Amino acid sequence: MAFNVRNTNKKYETAVLDHDVLRYKVINIQNLMIPMPDGSRLQANMWIPEDVYLKSLFTVGCVIEYLPYRTDVTILRDSTRHPWFAGGGLASLRIDMRGSCASDGVLKDEYLKQEQDDALAAFDWVVSQPWSNGNIAMFGKSWAGFNGLEIAARQHPALKTIISLMSSDDRYADDIHYRGGCLFASEMAWWGSTMGVLAPRPQDPRLVGEEWRTNWIQRLNSEPMVKTWLEHQTRDSYWKQGSINEDYTQVQIPVLAVGGWRDCYTSAVFRMVANLPNESTCGIIGPWVHEFPEIAEPGPKIGFQQLALKWLRKYLNPEEESSLDLPKLTAYIQHPTSIVDSYTFREGDWVSLNSEPNKSTNLPLFLTQEGTLSRDPCTLKKHVSGVLSHGLFRGTFCPLGFFGDFPADQRYEDSKTTTWDSSAFDDDLCLLGEPIMRLCLSSNKKFANVTVKVEDIYPHNGEIVLISWGQLNMTHRNSDELPEWLEPGRKYDVEVRLDVVGIKIAKGHKLRVAISTCDWPQNWPTPEIPTIEIEKGELVLPLLNRNNQVSSPVFENPTIMKGIPNELVKPYGRSKTVSYDYSSDKWSLVDTHDSGCVKIVDYGELTGTYHGSWNQNNLTIKSDDPLSGFIENKWRYEMGRKADNWDIKLETRTTLHSDRDNFYLTQSLKAFENDDKVFDKVWDYTIKRLFI
Template sequence: MAVRTAFAHSIVEHEDMGIVMSDGCRLSARVWMPVDAGENPVPAVLEYIPYRKRDGTLPRDELMHPYVAGYGYACVRVDMRGNGDSEGLMDDEYTALELADACAVIGWLAAQPWCSGSVGMMGKSWGGFNCLQTAALRPPALRAVISVCSTTDRFADDIHFKGGCLLNENLGWGAVMLSYSSRPADPVLRADWRADWLKRLEAQPFLAPRWAGHQARDGYWKHGSICEDWAAVQVPVLSIGGWADNYMNTVGHLLEHQQSPVQGIIGPWVHQYPHTAVPGPAIGFLQLAVRWWDRWLKGIANGAENDPALRAYMLHSAPPDASAAHRAGHWLTEAEWPSSRVQRRVMPLSAGGVLGGEGGSLAVKVKTPQHLGLHTGEFFPMGLNAEMPGDQAADDALSVCFDTAPLDAALDLLGAARLSLRLTCDQPFAFVVARLCDVAPDGKSVRICHGMLNLRHRDSMEAPIPVPVGAAFGASFDLDLTGYRLVPGHRLRLALSTTYWPFVWPSPKAATLTLLSGALDLPVHRGSDAEWTPPEPEAAAPWKHRVLRQGKAVRRIETDLITGRVALLVEDDGGTVENLTHGLITGETMAERWRIHPDDPTQAHAEIRWTQSLARGAWSVRTEAEAEMRASGDSLTLTARLRAWEGEALVFDRNFAEQVRRDHI
């Protein structure tokens, strides 16, 4: 990535600009703007998240915000209330208060003498979510947004549920936020840091049980889901996703339904901004962002509104690699979405495990071991620590598979495949997982995409009903959006399972499905060559820091030969780093253990521990957040513990314990 140091505008940085809400709560902002913005006001670009601008996102902030500011913008990075250096307390994600604060910040920015009155909002993940949700509230000064790795439907496409199935990332994210939000403000910026920290610790929620308790698409999830009213967002939206992430569906949903100007970009990336993301190729995201802001915030007639509706990187067949640094492929463009270059091809599920063929009646039993899914990877992989899907062959061997014959010609897919099944089930709770895989002649298997359905949600996400035990019923669901080219000689495989550990929490009892018939509806693209050459990635100068202790990562599968239990262990030690600008020393470690018995879903057990440390001179603090989940046939048991130390003295210790009824999972 090229580092740019010369810009049209010299900039000045404000490390702690206060923005006071109507209730007196002061939010802390880090701001970069042209030195002459007071005389020549500029548009503002807001990023508004809970991830700590002083240390958490600082490395990426310093690559992005000074860069955009150098092109004539005031870039404003705000810590949400209850996080980082801001005052107040945070109760949940995407609350009405959080969004009201966002609107207030936008209004405050527009009224500043250094702002032209025009504001844009950008963000990734949480920041991508809340910029869409804020846009739906229509604050007058907000003129455009850039949303990266986000969702339009909080129940269908987020870390809590997928197809009505309870994702284990629900527990994972509950542990993350318990850890992330329990750290204090920097004493250099907040003289009241200690009193504020103790209040923050006391009020800290363990959110995983609350989320797990909403097992249908009720009002809790509808709040903040912009798909409830597509007309609400009236500003232009640039939506960006990655095939290695699990938020790629948003791009297609916005392109298909949003009524304001929308463009989408989907690359090969994990859950990162696309100028730094793996797998490569990375692209010049910041140049594209400036082009977007120039058009919609400054009114420059640069033609950005005429760029393709969709720019997508079509992956090409390659060996499986859970730590791929680069993926072969090519960029294509679509002037409209859905694309007229995509035709639907229905492939029946046929006897003998054939995908295609004559179709007809089947009598295929699907009852897979509980540990199937260990090679699935993370919901949102962040980097190269084997977080992406690995070789699916081991999981395929445990699944019920339907394969095509080896392909005579390349097969290009662009869009969402849809699976329709007719089946019976022997339990009132069950789910089905479908993986679409690219199988090479040597048997190695790459996951192209996946999808899943809690069969109690087969008719409705809002009103789930029991599975009719022993009676035939139909179920249809979409797999995730994909862009993929299978090369000649490879086979397309549909792998079906009733388990997916540790991606999905298992059903109360091992279920047996009997497939009576089925068909896969594929989005076949007529083929394309390279149709877009994105700019090469650029950024501002990286942050000045010193590594005091190197980090390391571990990811391994273990089998206990005595008990028969299988476990996935994930350890990520981020090391210890000193910021050479303001002297803060930070460290972070994480450990996860996901255990299950292949024959017994009641032995599912998850344990997560996060440790955070902050220090400067004689001052030091540390927090430890632990979370655990087990289940019986009728309830989930979620526990957590949060501890905090000032120096060597324990200043806070709290246990959380809650049971959640298994109404639909």
């Protein structure tokens, strides 16, 4: 997570602009310290027109990106984006959250109320500055997309709009901790380990002086975030705080919600477009991974920086006339593409709708006893169980586009599931929206997890491409807040909601539904492997409703600004393997990311600063033993500056396993200054399983 800007696809390269193309000459103010009411300070970098900051010729609106990932790391990407906004006539402010980089304090958890309170105080500081016209916007991806929504719900009068990319409105049901009431095993453990190494990184002594070391020890001693996440296994007040779907009406300003079909948070775009009250709220979904659309793959990329600037100026400079009028939803309908080719580009078409997709426009397909998908309702009596090695070829939940991220050919997986295939389609079928699987079923246990996959079977080579999936912990069938055990043998009507789709199923292709009660490591296995009996099954596919289709916006070509000079000290590396040990009946998934190391060559006080990281995820399980699941996540992080003889290293190891009643979580943290160990601590927790 070094935040390098990847622009390596020569066929679909993003143009890099020099600063002389900007409307205004921009200056960069480094290491601003924004005061908080309690006396703490938040560190920030700002880009602003020179005519505003030095000459006071006019005032400007301010766009803010608010993150915990350190400005001395994200500067590599910040310098390609923030100058564009400033050169277009805004102040562009990148603020480090409390406990991050040179900001005071300790980063204790995600999305705390303190995080929102600090942002509101920063807004007060911004509007008090002589260069401010009193109007503020927020933008950001992932964490900064989440907190933009949460802060918008606090209704600060200066906040006029937000641009939220690859984010969610629901912290419990649509993030990387729990999904469908299931413990999202691989993602929670990995993200907990990630924050275990990122959160305790120290302040920079060049910026804060000798007090950095005292604060560093405080950061190192902070309890692991993952412990809190694992303690809250149901949708309680912990998750409701910050989830704007608790009350959409609190977000009254216009929201531009952006997602990607290869991202993990795209369903939230549909919900926000449908439920946020401001009529100008709209959504854009491209074929992209978890990245900004001007550099994201697979292509086509778009000129998102140009679009974002027009959106921001519309609301930050209301005295100007703006011709920008985006449709309610603009989405890229992907055409069939091989898995290998889909990493770089997806053929397809942009479509726009003047309202949310019509939920009544759908195609129902019914499960049959013979293993087919029928257009006619029917009943069946099908027993479905699972194999614990199912799910190892699912791909990365939150991909950045590296090879090995996307789901593999599902022929590797489907022999471990129960499947139903359609006949070949006589015509193209365009889908846009949320597929839903409705099931009438019973379980032989008081618990059951159900995973449903929808796949496209390619006729020319037999490749089976995953297009959507979802899962449900059956004890959460009525409520994520108040789960209930199943009564073995009793029939239940349930819905499994799958990831939204925007795709063309081409003439001659078939669809497949695959169902299993095991899905490692997407969900933590139930204490025993259940068998469910399905009596009815209806897959509801959302058809593209062309009756409310309007002209799509014409996107400009993708561009970024020329970033600060940097040196690649060590290149990126990635390996991902699945293996089986016959002697122990154990399956292993080992995913290793080496983010390399990058040094800042010329950027004020940060010149010579380097950051690099390496992490490995080891996930093992036996085919028929749900209590054998074991996850180990290891991280190494290095940072420092040779000129100051300042070299910092952090190492974490996080493990998670369980028995029938409890989870066992361990996280260790070691810290080194100039190769001298200064910290070594292990946290061990036993946490009761609650309906999982």
